[in-house]
Amino acid sequence: ILYGGFNQTWLANCLRRRWLMATLLGLLVGAGAAALLLFVFPNMSNVTSYLQVKSTEENFIIDEPRQRPSPVEIERQAMNHLALLKSPMVLEAALSDQTIAGLDAVRNQGNEALLWLTNDLKVSYPGDGEILEVRYEGKEDPVQMEKVIDAVVNAYRDQVLFKERLQATATHEDLKVVLDAKEKELEEKLASLKSRLELLGMSREEIEIPTLQSEIRMLESQIAEAQKQLLDVEIMMQLAYGHSRAPSVLEGMVAAAMEKDPTMAMYKQQEFQLKQMYQQRASQTRNKQDAQLKRLEAQIQQTQMESEQYRVAAEKEIRDQIRKMPDDTLRAAHTEYVIRKAAAQASLKEYEEKLQVAKDKLQSLGVEDPEVEMLRQDIENQTEIANSLAQRVAAWQVLQQTRDRQMQANQTGMDKVTVIQRAKSLANVNTIERYSIAGVGGVAAMGLTCYAIALMEFRRRRLNSPTDIDEGLGVRVLGVLPSATLKSLAGNSLVATQVAESIDNVRATLMHDSTSAPRQVVMVTSSASQEGATVAASSLALSLARAGRRTLLVDADLRSPSLHRLFGVPVEDGFCEVLRSEIDLADAIRPTNNEGLYLLTAGVCSHDAIYALATDQPQAIFEKLRDQFDFVVIDAPPVLGISDTLSLGQYVDGAILTVLRDHSEIRRVHKAIEQLRNMGIRLIGSVVNGVPLKADRRVVRLHQVAARPMPQLPPKTDA
Structure with a gap:
């Protein structure tokens, strides 16, 4: 305890x-x-925009069937889109718009708007499909954040997708140049054929060897087909090379590499820590010219400059490395190019050898010059190639016109990336x-x-219940009393009745113990003031008097007496005067209104009376009292703080220690017990005050009967 x-x-x-x-x-x-x-x-808002990203883009320039991209290539394209959407190039383009820069949500970020978007903007593929989600969750105004998200999406389309479209346009221009060259070459060959026919003076209808001519035409057709395959292979190789070096792919790889760069992460972490220190210092001082603020600001600028220099150098180095490193897609395209080109060249060589044999045989029969026939066949082949190129150029023009009309109508169905939902907000999510x-x-x-x-x-360890005294400190509990004051004890109240019933248990224990050991002079004390010692002492004295014992109640609390107020007598001519030998003991003892109960008040306290307690003078007084009374109950002052109680304890048969529930501190109570025992004062037990008790119904009934006025008999009348 x-x-x-x-x-x-x-x-x-x-x-x-x-x-x-x-x-x-x-x-x-x-x-x-x-x-x-x-x-x-704070309240958070959720702003979301959805884009549809196609794994392949429709291409009308080359009408070859395209294979479905592999999962690795699809994942690579998805990572490129994720990196490019949060790249500084796209975010800076979005923030450069004056309308966006003037929004409160952006202006509140100050110079950290780019870092804010980089950290808080979430880009992902929900469900690993073709739907790209651009999400922002924050406390900023959702209406303003809708504009910011739309600006980021538009900047991505303008900065990345538009460049890819420009590259495709460049490919279209290259095809037009090839078509013009073929048409010019075709015109020259037609002029050469016309001049040769005029020189020979013959026409095509004069050749009469249909079998050889049919064979020659078939071989020439096969040669033309092989040449067409060679041309298609060359064009596909050029397109594959151009796609592998597209700016969007290169920028995506650079952005992805920079996101994983530990040095850039270190610079960002260092800059973030310096800014945190700057904000903390700024919140502590109002002096904008503070030396520490200036030093932190200089360190932030130095870190930003070093980070920017390192980023420029690292991006240049990464671009050089990417240009030098082998491209798996380009390598696969090159392997296919080599195989198809070798096969086409072998077929072309075989057809040319067969054609030469047929021409030699036809010439030996005396027909027209094979060169004329070969020139005609070449013209037919070139015409077919020119027609194919013209169709592709026309298809591109149709595609471009379709895109232009969709852009005018606010539609983007032909684009690789389509906005299927503009930014929409959900407030207070x-x-x-x-x-x-x-x-x-x-x-x-x-x-x-x-x-x-x-x-x-x-920490004060106050008394919780009688168990703390009985089981905790090992002191017997003689009884428990409810909360009561001297004023409540003066009247015939229910509290006084309860106290009387409870104190009777203490009196019974005391009278029983007195048969085996003398308990004639009993001192009632406490460890500290205001713990109910006076209530317990006066109640015990009344109980002994009701039991027919001649009892004296002594107010020994010389410094702070109170029993004289309870019994309504003056404090003078009491125990202090007896100690000073000013009056006789018999004159100081006063009877009370209760039969068998007498009172010895404290008297007027002085230093002489206090000093007299430490002498042998009280011994003679208590010997006289033992002869005159059956029981002497002493209301003593607290044990701790003053020595009066310990001095009185030398003349008593035992002491009762009163404690007050929820008030007495257990450590102080234990200290008081130890002091009493060290002085050789026998501790009879303790009385616990302030314990809430439910009045027994028999006690309540008896109190009600006692409070009722007695009925009066009618007066007798003479008959």
Whole structure:
């Protein structure tokens, strides 16, 4: 009980004693904590935009069937889109718009707007499909954030997709140049054929060897087909090479590499820490010219400059490495190019050898010059190739016109990336979570406050119940008394009745013990003031008097007497005057209104009376009292603090220690017990005051009967 830990029993009793303080302070702290959490966790808005990203783009320039991209290539394209959407190139382009830069959501970020978007903008593929989600969650105005998200999406389309379209346009221009060259070459060959026919003076209808001519035409057709395959292979190789070096692909790889660069991460972390230190210092001082602020600002600028220099150098080095490293897609295209070109060249060589044999045979029969026939066949082949190129150029023009019309109509069905939902906001998405956090935090703060108050109360270790005295300190509990004051004991109240019933148990124990050991002079004391010693002493004396014992009640609390007020007698001519030998003992003892009960008041206290207690003078006084009374009950002052009680204890047969529930400190009670025992004063037991008792119904009924006026008999009349 003296050194035990803080447990549930102590917690309940401490809170019972300090319930008002714990409740009010807990509510105050809990409300403050809830308000603080509501401030720390503001209302959040959710702004989302969705884009559809196609894994392949329709191409009308080359009418070869395209294979479906491999999963690795699809994942690579997806990572490129994710990196490019959050790349500084796209975000800076979005923030450069004056309308966006003037929004409060952007202006509040100051110079950290780019870092803010980089950290808070979330880009992902939900479900690993072709739908790209651009999401922002924050406390900024959702309407303004809709404009910011739309600006980022538009900047991505303008900065990345537009460049890819420009590359495709460049390919179209290259095809037009090839078509013009073929048409010019075809015109030259037609002119050469016309001049050769005029020189030979013959026409095509004059050749009469249909078998050889049919074979030659078939071979020439096969040669033309092989040449067409060679041309298609060359064109596909050029397109594959151009796609592998597209700016969007290169920038995506560079951005992805920079995101994983540990040095850039170190610079960002260093800059973030310096800014945190700057904000902390700025909140501590209002002097904008503070030396530490200036130094932190210079360090932030130096870190930003070094980070920018490193980023430029690292991006240049990464671009050089990417240009030098082998491209898997380009390598596969080159392998296919080599195989198809070798096969086409072998077929072309075989057809040319067969054609030469057929021409030699036809010439030996005396027909027209094979060169003329070959020139005609070449013209047909070139015409077919020119027609194919013209169709592709026309298809591109149709595609471009379709895109132009869709752009005018605000449609983007032909683009690789299509906006299927512009930015839409959902305000106050965290209302339930916010109030839940505030509620839980407030309840936790209130609980911690109550716990802290209980812990502070526990440090004093006040008395919780009679068990703490009986089992904790090993002192027998003679009885328990309800809360009572001297004023409540003066009248015929229910409290006085309860006290009388409870003190009768103490009197019975005392009278029983007196048969085996002398208990004639009993001192009632306490460890500290205001613990009910006077109530217990006066009640015990009254109980002994009611039991027919001649009892003297002595007010030995010389410094702070109170029994004279309880019995309504003057304080003068009491125990102090007897100690000073100013009056005789018999003159100081006064009878009371209760039969068998006498009172010795404290008298007027002085230093002489206090000093007399330490002499042998009280011994003679108490010997006389033993001869005159059956019991002498002494109302003594507290044990701790003054020596009066220890001096009186040398002349008594035993002491009763009174304690007050929820007031007496167990350590002080233990100290008082030890002092009494060290002085050789026998401790009879203890009386616990302030214990709530439910009055027995028999006691209540008896009190009601006693309070009722007695019926009066009618007066007798003479007959």
